[in-house]
Amino acid sequence: MALLDLMNVRNFKMALRNVAKRGLATTLRYALSDLVFDLKYQVDTINTVMLDELDIASPNKAHGRYYEGTNVFIFKEVFSQIEVDAPNSCFVDFGSGKGKALFLAAEMGFRKAIGVEFSRELTDICRRNLEIFKRKSGTKTEFEIIHMDAAAYPIPPEANVLYFSNPFDEVLIARVIENIIRSFEEAPRDILVLHLHPQGNTAFVAHPRFQLEREMAYGYVLRLKRHE
Numbered sequence: 001m002a003l004l005d006l007m008n009v010r011n012f013k014m015a016l017r018n019v020a021k022r023g024l025a026t027t028l029r030y031a032l033s034d035l036v037f038d039l040k041y042q043v044d045t046i047n048t049v050m051l052d053e054l055d056i057a058s059p060n061k062a063h064g065r066y067y068e069g070t071n072v073f074i075f076k077e078v079f080s081q082i083e084v085d086a087p088n089s090c091f092v093d094f095g096s097g098k099g100k101a102l103f104l105a106a107e108m109g110f111r112k113a114i115g116v117e118f119s120r121e122l123t124d125i126c127r128r129n130l131e132i133f134k135r136k137s138g139t140k141t142e143f144e145i146i147h148m149d150a151a152a153y154p155i156p157p158e159a160n161v162l163y164f165s166n167p168f169d170e171v172l173i174a175r176v177i178e179n180i181i182r183s184f185e186e187a188p189r190d191i192l193v194l195h196l197h198p199q200g201n202t203a204f205v206a207h208p209r210f211q212l213e214r215e216m217a218y219g220y221v222l223r224l225k226r227h228e
């Protein structure tokens with residue numbers, strides 16, 4: 001990724017919005033962590049992409065949020081506050097975009113990382129990024145990149161850390177919740193859900209089957225209750 005690629009009007013506007021929201025020091029810390037990540041692995045995850053710019057066949061496009069990669073600093077901060085047995089866990093990113101959260105999960109040593117993304121273009125970028133990331137990092141994590149609508153994704157029995165970085169609205173989260181419960185009924189296990197940047201979306205926190213384990217500035221950590 002050339003530094004020049006980052007110098008565009010959209011990034012400038014987003015930076016200004018972030019400075020207004022979080023202050024200059026935090027904005028710089030966040031931006032630097034993302035920049036260092038892309039430069040370190042020679043991947044392309046920083047630039048945001050609006051859904052209107054993408055050719056998405058799914059009727060759920062209107063429920064989706066645009067692509068913005070998980071911030072490295074925030075991801076590490078969140079996982080530093082929760083206990084996860086990464087080498088024995090399978091991480092699933094719902095709306096995986098260019099793969100940023102999957103690569104961060106691999107850095108943490110997850111056994112497997114699955115990404116589900118409904119944009120063909122973003123899935124292709126993610127697969128290209130993944131090949132580079134594997135070479136540069138020497139990761140042992142097993143990956144699966146799936147091009148499909150996350151609301152229709154049948155959650156496999158191995159999946160136990162479910163990651164949502166503001167991918168879509170309450171309507172679709174409600175459908176994914178049904179899939180999570182179905183997957184649990186078929187294969188009972190501990191299931192941890194991270195719902196970051198919920199922006200008022202209370203689908204998980206308000207649902208009776210989920211227990212709020214931790215509320216952070218960046219979102220919620222919840223656990224699926226074993227029994228009603």
Ligand SMILES: C[S@@+](CC[C@H](N)C(=O)[O-])C[C@H]1O[C@@H](n2cnc3c(N)ncnc32)[C@H](O)[C@@H]1O
Pocket residue numbers: 058060063064065066067068069070093094095096097098099100101116117118119122148149150151165166167168172
């Ligand atoms: C805010 S980005 C998060 C990207 C990625 N999870 C990360 O943390 O780096 C939201 C992503 O969700 C995808 N998305 C939105 N609705 C979706 C759906 N119904 N099924 C699959 N992907 C979806 C968008 O295309 C976008 O890539």
